[in-house]
Amino acid sequence: MEMPKRSNPMMEKLAPLPGRHALLPELSARQELALLARALHREGYDDHIAGHITLAQPDGTFLVNPWELTWDEITADDVIRVDNTGAVVEGEWNVTPAIGLHLKVHQRRHDLKVVLHNHSRWGLIWSASGRVPPVYDQTSGQVEGDPIYYDEYAGTVDGASEAEAAAAALGDEKWAILKNHGVFVVGKDIRQAHLRAITLEHRCRLAWHVETLGGGQPITDPETLRVVQMSDDLGFPFLWEAMARREIRLDPRVLGEQAANSIERRGA
Numbered sequence: 001m002e003m004p005k006r007s008n009p010m011m012e013k014l015a016p017l018p019g020r021h022a023l024l025p026e027l028s029a030r031q032e033l034a035l036l037a038r039a040l041h042r043e044g045y046d047d048h049i050a051g052h053i054t055l056a057q058p059d060g061t062f063l064v065n066p067w068e069l070t071w072d073e074i075t076a077d078d079v080i081r082v083d084n085t086g087a088v089v090e091g092e093w094n095v096t097p098a099i100g101l102h103l104k105v106h107q108r109r110h111d112l113k114v115v116l117h118n119h120s121r122w123g124l125i126w127s128a129s130g131r132v133p134p135v136y137d138q139t140s141g142q143v144e145g146d147p148i149y150y151d152e153y154a155g156t157v158d159g160a161s162e163a164e165a166a167a168a169a170l171g172d173e174k175w176a177i178l179k180n181h182g183v184f185v186v187g188k189d190i191r192q193a194h195l196r197a198i199t200l201e202h203r204c205r206l207a208w209h210v211e212t213l214g215g216g217q218p219i220t221d222p223e224t225l226r227v228v229q230m231s232d233d234l235g236f237p238f239l240w241e242a243m244a245r246r247e248i249r250l251d252p253r254v255l256g257e258q259a260a261n262s263i264e265r266r267g268a
């Protein structure tokens with residue numbers, strides 16, 4: 001069946017209002033990655049120093065968060081750059097040994113800019129349960145479809161063959177729950193990766209609560225979610241900007257030392 005062409009009239013009407021304050025300062029790729037890590041940490045992507053985000057660059061390299069740092073302490077200055085073999089080519093920190101899975105996915109999926117993995121707090125409950133959480137509200141249903149449940153867990157994702165198998169299992173999908181391990185989310189840009197990651201964690205959290213109460217009635221009619229699911233392709237209006245502003249407001253150092261000093265000077 002031919003799907004109707006999607007458009008987001010609200011975004012088109014409201015986003016380019018002239019003369020208003022910018023919703024975010026102009027951000028570098030490093031700053032966007034640091035902001036994404038901080039924003040997701042606040043949502044539940046917070047298993048200590050576990051987890052990695054790769055951001056593909058036009059020159060074939062990848063920006064990635066350092067192995068040593070938690071997602072809520074990373075700044076734009078900390079972001080390192082690796083080549084397509086995973087070797088660090090820029091930066092003062094180490095790269096995770098689990099970079100291989102990210103690189104395999106990037107190799108297979110040139111439509112993607114962002115690949116992220118973590119042992120998120122609520123996602124892990126479903127990962128361990130062996131089930132995919134039902135959709136119990138619209139926020140849980142902002143991204144269409146169920147995550148794949150990848151059950152060939154091999155202990156880590158740092159071996160080349162395991163990485164190849166996991167990347168193949170993801171296929172053309174947008175997200176996965178890794179059995180007894182965590183979650184895996186990909187996106188065409190930072191905005192889409194952010195929405196998918198927070199939607200997955202919200203879905204896992206709400207479903208856990210609902211089922212702890214004894215269960216509820218999942219949303220099964222696709223028409224109920226048709227409007228909110230436009231956000232995955234086209235962007236949820238103003239959401240990423242608001243979440244990024246919160247991180248900048250709480251700690252301007254997330255943007256790196258130079259940018260933080262500039263903000264402090266302006267605020268003085």
Ligand SMILES: [Zn+2]
Pocket residue numbers: 050051117118119157181182
């Ligand atoms: Zn992991």
